[in-house]
Amino acid sequence: MYTFIINYCERMKILSAQQIHGWDAYTIANEPITSVNLMERAATACTDYITQQNFFNKPFKVFCGKGNNGGDGLAVARQLLQQHFDVSVYIIEFGAAGTGDFQTNLQRLHELTVNIHFIQDEGFFPVINKNDIVIDALFGSGLNRPLKDLSAALVQHINQSEAFVISIDVPSGMFIDKSSINNAVVRANVTLTFQQYKLCFLVAENAENTGKLIILDIGLLPGFLNDIETVFQTADAASIQHIYKPRKPFSHKGSYGHALIIAGNTGKMGAALMAAHACLRAGAGLTTLNIPSAFLNAVHSHLPEAMCQLRENGLSFEKINAVGIGPGLGTGDDSLQLIEQTLNEYKLPSVIDADALNIISTHKRLSRLITPGSILTPHPKEFERLFGKAENDFERIDTALKKSAELNCVIILKGTYTLIAQNGKGWFNTTGNAGLAKGGSGDILTGIVTALLAQKYHPFEAALLGVYLHGLAADIALEKQSQESMIASDVVNCLGAAFGGLLMG
Template structure:
């Protein structure tokens, strides 16, 4: 699913009215009617007080359309105009006149805090937030902020129209008290990027997209700034296997890493590479891990460094299809020199994680040695060491994009909605849960992506697909283990079920609930 920018949505609205020969008022009628249909389907006429708060722009116009339909269908509706500016949109004024001709109970106009001091909202009521839309570019007035805080204090269910009021689509907020905390957001035609960022996702617990009939050609042909990745996006990436295929057809993954006390990381990554479909897996490790690796994972082949406790010389006589490197490797001086020498001579596709990334952060000149579309999988602190400190989530994405373009690499930003960055494009994952905030899950992700690359997936496809499978395996494992007891090995055990789920009967479109950010 595409995630369009504010400017793209405006252009889509303009082209829709032009190509479908309708007015902007007609398009607003569609939008408001779709919200009404969504509410009516769920409430079926229930007489719960519905407080509809409308701004004086187009978002407020959508709210007025909704209020009018609720009134004509017999709902208990109280409508308010949040009079926060001298400017009113044309379509707002048209719908303001329409609602005044529909009911004798004209909307109550709020122009200051005193105007809503006597407004009573109980916990059982419903609040519809239609104050500000995607065009907001400054912080709301102080009295409007107080109104939002009154809503929150009431604990009433809050439904936002298109985007929670006070949120910007393209920059960070200044004050959390100036933003509506929505229980649910009905977003027109496309979700908003801010629904998936750690600092702003909390402002809507759930969301759903409503189709308002925007021009189909525009939607299909326009390249969006971001794409939401669910089963329907990854299924076309899947490579089926031929009847007479053999292990040699699915590549040879080499996993390089480990040090004394950290051999589990290589074990997890190697198992994940094989379980994701690599035909062969070899682990390159220090001598100290040889017996444990052979005993715990007999399917893997093992090559050891001459050194007992850490890697000092990455040399091998095999021809791997891809190398996953860095997990549990440590940052000893001898290991840093070994990695540098390896990178200077390497032409094989790479996935780099953990200490491999930490070494790159210490010696930034090594970034110039990476093959094009090398995949980097940092957790937040590792990302910060690579791209520098950021001021907010938008700044983080900007720095990650610049880093990706400068070094021609793919960057995986791990989190509750893991984001894959390639040049200016963002791919936002929908699978996964807080149970993944446990040791070793990042090593599993490295192994999965390495295993997919070994099978011949293109780097960006391997990354998107790997991140999806990783999270889906965790979601399936959650059913048996719960958040607290889910461990990295459970993800590997459920990779098979994640693959099988790709071909299960389609369910309702996946709408990720917002959960705490996880470190993998």
């Protein structure tokens, strides 16, 4: 099996709603701290963020449910009142009593203000003005069914306003770890969540409702994470540094492998050049490009460090340690032949991208030939062609996990938070920015990951480190470019600084 296990990034585990409640209980028992004081700490972290935002004298309208998310809202309302903000509180009434911590905070708030209103039906909805700041504390991680009736109507009322909306922990109506598509969900400008990423914030379908995501440290005890199993985690700098192997002083080009990039065709040679450029900059000892002979001069003049195999003379895998195949290849019969030959003859893991994936999608028998440990790098459309249409982002992620196990491959599902799936588990990358949403970004990722494979990184490590470096280089490129102006070559040119960042720790 090509499974690789990293267990040194406990902090970055992504918990289910149930595990989040377990963490809460663990902290209460072991710190120890009372639950109402933990709620106070969470509320203080929210209030500190809110009061640093220059909302000047804008009025706050705080909407609360009767669970602990509502309790957070009541505590924030009190803290804002204590700092002399104009605060009105609206509690959605279901008949049932609030949780203990909600009731305690309601009592504390009653001692400060009478501006507390219970919403019994739609007639009690307050007018929300453009100038208001809405705090959404209706439902948090305890949501267990889609909102309907009064709560759905209230969410719609908030969403129809032009007020600035801050959601506490999660936009109300959004499930933590499954799809909320077509449900009533608050559309937040900012979401203040606690302690870690939650799965719901890592998928594109929730981006508009989440707004800007801020993760607040509320001091939950890290010890809880040691023994719990999660399907997902995020890859942070510390885990990546464990993977990274700095070059050794007494080494030579042979120490870092020979990468072969099979890419490019008429009209798409840029993709091949970018992939090879990235491969060179990501440290492969030698980089050879397999290209149609008509483009030999272009390669020699743009990338004198690269060697060439002429496509007309056939493919050779002699002394090749890693293959990257697909960028700009086209989907014609000649490309089909190249892919079939590579899958049949090359027996080490390869990076399979772009048109190579498209060809495998239309010739499904080829997927059985993929060498174990190979790395597939589809964007969502390519993924759909390969594995079928998903109803939502969560279903697509689930399929990626299953297919990674079934094919014994690493799947890099590209997105804002790129997923690296291996043997049924998933890691989300957190570097990168929207400047990467451009032609060429995928080609350079293929080059980087192929270079890392050539340097004998385990395929999973190559995928994780490659995706991280690609995003980090894009973040560094922003120092001189904007997200609009950044192009793939800028990212390649920042790979040096990205590696440098890893070295410095």
